[in-house]
Amino acid sequence: MDAHALKASLWLLLALPRIVVANDLPPVDFLKAYLAERHDHADSQVLSDTHWSQLLQEPSHLPPHAYTEPAAYDSQRIDDTFRSAAARLDSPTRLIYLHEAWRMLQWDLGFTKARPEDVRLPHTTDDWGSEQAALNAIKAGVEADIFRQSLALFGNAHSTFAAKYAVAAQILRERIAATPEDKREVRNVEPEVLARFMSLPEGSPLDAYDAQYLGALLESEINRHTVARASFRGIREIATPFRIARVAAAYRDNQSYVTPPCTDDFRYREGVASLDPTREPVCFVDANDRAVYAWYNEAFRRQAGLVRESQAETSPLAKLLALLVPFGAMLDVLAVAEFAEALATEDLTVSGEVAEEEAVAAEERMGGLMCRRL
Amino acid sequence: MVNHPRLAVALLLMASASWRPVEAGTVQFTQVDTTDAYEAGQRLIESFKFNLRGAQRYAATQTRLTTQADFDPFAAQWSRANVAQLKYQWRNATGQPRTTLYHALSGKAPPAAMGVGEAQGDAAYAMPEWQRYYRERNPSVYAHVVENEPSVLDAIEDFRLPGEAAGVGHRFDAEMRGLRTLERDIVQNHLTPGGRVSMWTSSPPCPVCRRAMQIVADAYDLDIHVFHLPAPTQDSPQVFRLLQMTKNRMLRHFHQRVSNERTVPDAPQCVRS
Numbered sequence: 147m148d149a150h151a152l153k154a155s156l157w158l159l160l161a162l163p164r165i166v167v168a169n170d171l172p173p174v175d176f177l178k179a180y181l182a183e184r185h186d187h188a189d190s191q192v193l194s195d196t197h198w199s200q201l202l203q204e205p206s207h208l209p210p211h212a213y214t215e216p217a218a219y220d221s222q223r224i225d226d227t228f229r230s231a232a233a234r235l236d237s238p239t240r241l242i243y244l245h246e247a248w249r250m251l252q253w254d255l256g257f258t259k260a261r262p263e264d265v266r267l268p269h270t271t272d273d274w275g276s277e278q279a280a281l282n283a284i285k286a287g288v289e290a291d292i293f294r295q296s297l298a299l300f301g302n303a304h305s306t307f308a309a310k311y312a313v314a315a316q317i318l319r320e321r322i323a324a325t326p327e328d329k330r331e332v333r334n335v336e337p338e339v340l341a342r343f344m345s346l347p348e349g350s351p352l353d354a355y356d357a358q359y360l361g362a363l364l365e366s367e368i369n370r371h372t373v374a375r376a377s378f379r380g381i382r383e384i385a386t387p388f389r390i391a392r393v394a395a396a397y398r399d400n401q402s403y404v405t406p407p408c409t410d411d412f413r414y415r416e417g418v419a420s421l422d423p424t425r426e427p428v429c430f431v432d433a434n435d436r437a438v439y440a441w442y443n444e445a446f447r448r449q450a451g452l453v454r455e456s457q458a459e460t461s462p463l464a465k466l467l468a469l470l471v472p473f474g475a476m477l478d479v480l481a482v483a484e485f486a487e488a489l490a491t492e493d494l495t496v497s498g499e500v501a502e503e504e505a506v507a508a509e510e511r512m513g514g515l516m517c518r519r520l
Numbered sequence: 521m522v523n524h525p526r527l528a529v530a531l532l533l534m535a536s537a538s539w540r541p542v543e544a545g546t547v548q549f550t551q552v553d554t555t556d557a558y559e560a561g562q563r564l565i566e567s568f569k570f571n572l573r574g575a576q577r578y579a580a581t582q583t584r585l586t587t588q589a590d591f592d593p594f595a596a597q598w599s600r601a602n603v604a605q606l607k608y609q610w611r612n613a614t615g616q617p618r619t620t621l622y623h624a625l626s627g628k629a630p631p632a633a634m635g636v637g638e639a640q641g642d643a644a645y646a647m648p649e650w651q652r653y654y655r656e657r658n659p660s661v662y663a664h665v666v667e668n669e670p671s672v673l674d675a676i677e678d679f680r681l682p683g684e685a686a687g688v689g690h691r692f693d694a695e696m697r698g699l700r701t702l703e704r705d706i707v708q709n710h711l712t713p714g715g716r717v718s719m720w721t722s723s724p725p726c727p728v729c730r731r732a733m734q735i736v737a738d739a740y741d742l743d744i745h746v747f748h749l750p751a752p753t754q755d756s757p758q759v760f761r762l763l764q765m766t767k768n769r770m771l772r773h774f775h776q777r778v779s780n781e782r783t784v785p786d787a788p789q790c791v792r793s
Contacts, residue, residue: 332550358660498758498761
């Protein structure tokens with residue numbers, strides 16, 4: 147029996163509905179494989195963000211909102227390219243099932259939530275300040291000590307900035323762990339930067355070089371296709387912009403609400419939680435990553451606006467925060483599928499699988515979106 | 521005229537034929553392999569972007585540059601430019617560790633590269649009123665050569681390689697610009713000598729640059745470690761592809777950025793950074 151026949155048989159056995167959580171997902175990049183398949187079959191139809199939203203979210207006669215559920219896998223809704231992309235990723239030891247591929251797309255493109263079943267939180271934990279904050283921060287892949295330290299440095303008034311530095315510090319910690327000592331210099335991995343960041347007393351300004359270093363690290367991660375890495379908890383990592391948004395949401399959850407927007411079982415409270423994620427209050431754990439990102443976008447702009455207004459040019463904090471304000475320029479676009487597609491296509495071009503013209507075309511589509519939204 | 525004591529001492533010592541400082545600096549070269557290429561490339565992209573941002577501010581002040589076609593020759597030239605980033609780790613007067621970054625690019629300065637002005641010879645490689653366009657923000661420094669400024673590199677009589685035609689030779693290579701700017705900061709006491717330089721370059725340094733590195737290392741007791749990408753004809757084509765694609769992408773957006781800058785200076789740009 148060849149691999150594909152075996153796979154088909156196994157799939158029949160596994161046809162019963164089964165929840166696939168992030169931990170079960172194999173560490174492969176389905177979106178990239180899908181784009182490569184489309185290239186191989188000269189499929190020139192442009193896939194918009196709307197296409198993915200309609201495919202991967204639960205169909206409804208109502209417009210989608212912050213808490214729309216991801217759609218269950220439906221074999222009727224996938225095409226041949228989808229199937230061959232999954233086959234492309236098969237390895238002798240690990241076959242990729244179609245429902246897994248479906249879930250990968252939902253996870254990587256931001257259609258999933260941060261409820262206990264999504265992030266496999268084994269028990270209640272308040273290491274991050276509250277259970278809801280823990281759920282968001284664990285999905286963001288940011289450890290509790292970094293989470294607390296970044297907020298201690300920036301304060302609640304600048305929590306959206308703190309979220310960026312928390313993610314940058316976590317990325318640095320993971321790079322330090324993954325880089326042999328003799329490779330640190332060439333790869334510009336500086337454990338001293340993390341050590342200084344973690345040892346600063348509350349409210350202290352970051353050293354200018356450290357701030358620049360962490361900012362550059364974050365920017366390079368945002369511009370990189372980083373799908374399928376595992377977080378510190380072994381969960382499939384979400385895209386960097388979503389990580390930042392989830393950390394900021396966790397900070398928000400640790401502040402008080404007049405009426406909690408979530409129920410005790412982590413569902414949004416009807417009549418309290420806003421369906422429009424750009425308006426508070428939002429039940430973040432029940433909202434998908436994109437919705438949390440939409441909230442973050444507004445929150446960041448609000449905080450950045452206050453920084454600009456209070457702009458004492460000489461204030462070390464204002465200067466530090468100003469380093470990150472330019473990221474706001476492309477905030478809207480980072481969450482759309484076109485952005486992920488542009489990065490994945492760039493990856494395929496670098497590895498020689500598609501021509502540079504295709505990367506340029508994907509880039510132009512994204513660029514058009516940016517200029518429209520500004 | 522040499523009016524900085526530190527430079528004067530360095531030049532005096534070098535005048536001696538048998539000169540070799542007791543604590544001579546070291547220079548080491550490492551070719552970046554594929555596994556390290558991404559991170560090294562990020563350093564270079566950062567420095568390229570720093571230089572490009574200044575060029576954009578300059579272009580925004582030039583009313584005769586308004587169309588994409590105006591910028592095409594410039595883009596073609598800067599697309600081929602070599603990039604270097606120097607990271608200098610030093611200690612201040614109280615012994616605290618500090619780091620300064622020098623962002624360097626090879627070739628002509630924006631006015632000459634954009635065909636604006638009549639600068640010829642060395643002047644084509646100098647950026648007039650650079651502080652107006654290249655906004656340094658600690659720890660980032662714009663690497664540039666100042667005309668007629670004394671340097672220990674004056675010991676190099678000819679910046680051309682054997683067989684190269686008359687011209688500026690390698691005097692304005694990215695590595696040279698980085699070294700000259702670091703030297704200036706040392707002799708002007710903005711920072712202290714005796715530190716460590718990590719330098720990333722987008723191609724193997726030429727023999728003239730290698731000699732310059734040793735001279736600067738010896739004069740200011742520096743340990744220089746150069747991480748260079750392989751020559752284009754060697755392996756690891758992916759290393760170049762990503763760097764080149766990113767440069768091309770940024771240059772493609774140059775006209776758009778200049779237009780935005782003209783409308784609202786320093787406003788967020790609607791192009792990917």
